[in-house]
Amino acid sequence: MKVEAVRGMTDILPEEALLWQYVEAEIREAVAIYGYREIRTPIVERAELFARGVGEATDIVHKEMYVFPDKKGQMLALRPEATASVVRAYIEHGLHARGGVAKLYYLGPMFRYEKPQKGRKRQFHQYGVEAIGSLDPALDAEVIDLAWYIMERLGLRREGLFLRLNSIGCPEDRPRYREALREYFLPHRERLCPDCQRRLVENPLRILDCKVPTCQEIARDAPRSIDYLCEECRAHFEGLLQYLDALELAYEMDPKLVRGLDYYTRTVFELASRDLGAQDALLGGGRYDGLVEVLGGPPTPGVGFAGGLERLILVLGERDVSHRCYHIIAGPRVYLLPVGKAEVAEALRILATLRRAGIPSDMDYAGRSLRKRLQAAARCGARYALFLGEEELSRSEVKTRDLSTGEEEYVPVGELVDYLKRRI
Ligand SMILES: [Zn+2]
Ligand SMILES: [Zn+2]
Incomplete structure (x- = not known):
């Protein structure tokens, strides 16, 4: 009997692996130039790490995570993302005690039980950076600038890309904003999709990134989170905009951008391609000022992003970049x-x-x-x-x-x- 690969888990054959090696090498060099050093965390973690870090109610943890008991009955998970793992390692090895900002990057496979489609697999690959230890909006600006730099190195034109930006404030701002959203959506309740009717009770922020057209239409005039920021969050966001201007990095304000993970605070952003259609984000990230504390460390702010390699390869594969892989040994000479x-x-x-x-x-x-x-x-x-x-x-x-x-x-x-x- 022939044994085949598991659905959604793909082999990368030698011809294609060349492009992967090229992209990975460019990313490693780009982040190193910005002062980020690699951290390699295990693929398997305790399931509770993601339940606490990413959020029990998020789709990623609730619906898509591979969870299984080991031989002693301990619940383990294949990592669905890496930020929670990096922060766990940061706390576990006392990296906070070294002072300053820990600048870390990772690159490797992640796992989510999703419907496999083009550019989206059950075993997929992400690269990302985490800068932990500062509230300074200049660090947000640096992280966003690094995201742009990676794309530039890979030969993706600035005009073909755009930055979506929003600030969702701190936990103190959240209840007032959530209430405003609830008030706004309540009269439209009957027209919302079943998921969003549930979200209206649990977390109305999530209605904003629902993909159902009716929900999107209703959400168009919803209150914006930037109108509900406290003074500090507003100053932080204004600081970031000023730094982005200094770096000449254009952005488009997107009040609907809230990102599907619970740990985000203040800055959220996505770098998207104009050529990709509906699923256009090449990478996404933001601040997670409460995450270190949630996972048992001292209160420590952080900011970072993660990007999918599959989608990047898809975009690059449509152009001929083989001439840029010349330094990789492709075969015998x-x-x-x-x-x-x-x-x-x-x-x-x-x-x-x-x-x-x-x-x-x-x-x-x-x-x-x-x-x-x-x-x-x-x-x-x-x-x-x-x-x-x-x-x-x-x-x-x-x-x-x-x-x-x-x-x-x-x-x-x-x-x-x-x-x-x-x-x-
Ligand atoms: Zn605030
Ligand atoms: Zn909906």
């Missing part, structure tokens, strides 16, 4: 062709020497004819074929063939590394 069995040992020895000199090289192990092997050499993108015949080897030479021109030369074995390095 040199292909060895021992003419008979007797030459195999010498071929292995030469291969080992070329490889240790950093020349990507390979040979055939499938026992095919010389003609077939030569075809294989061309197919894998090699630039040179090296023929190892009894006669050449008796003179300590090999015959090289430039596969693009057909030009052939005899080269002493001892000079091969220099010869090839000059040419590929």
Whole structure:
């Protein structure tokens, strides 16, 4: 019986993995330039971490999280996102005691039991940054600037992207705003979708990001959170806008932007593509000034964002970026062709020497004819074929063939590394 991959969990094959490697390398370099250092947290965490951190009632935890007991009955979860994990590690290892701002980034697989579709998988990949330890709106501005910088490095034009921005205030502002929303939506109650009728009671903020057209239409004139900010939150937001102006980063105010996770406070933002249609966000983030405390640490503010790699790859895949993957080793550049069995040992020895000199090289192990092997050499993108015949080897030479021109030369074995390095 054939065993297939689990639904929504995808294999990334070698040709496509090249693009992934390129994108990952660009992201790692971009965030490092901004002073962020990598943190690798486990894929499996205690389920309660996300229930407390992300929010019990959110779709992510309530509907989409993979939860299972281990052999001792402890409830575990495959991480549906990484901010809660990073903050847990921040507290657990006392990173707050080091003072200053902890600037951390991550990149890896996340898991959500959603309906699989284009650009959305059950195992998907996110990269993200977390800057923990400052309330300064300049840090929000830096994080947003970094988001732009990553896109620029990947060659996505500024005109094709836009920044959605909002401030949802602090927990002190929330009850007044929630009340205003309830008052506004109550007369429309009957027309709201069943989910939103429930949200009206539990958390009317979530009605704002409902995707049902009627709900969206009703929500169009809903009260805006920025009109319900306390003085400090207002000053913070104005500070951020001033810094974004200084950085010449354009934004579009979006009062509907509330993001589907409970931990956000004050700044929320999304960087979106104009070419993507309804699901257009390439990354999203904001402040989470209460999260460290909720997870058992000292009161510590933080800000960050997360972006999906699948969607980014989808956008980049539609353009040809292969020329930008040139520095990634895509396959052998040199292909060895021992003419008979007797030459195999010498071929292995030469291969080992070329490889240790950093020349990507390979040979055939499938026992095919010389003609077939030569075809294989061309197919894998090699630039040179090296023929190892009894006669050449008796003179300590090999015959090289430039596969693009057909030009052939005899080269002493001892000079091969220099010869090839000059040419590929
Ligand atoms: Zn406030
Ligand atoms: Zn709705």
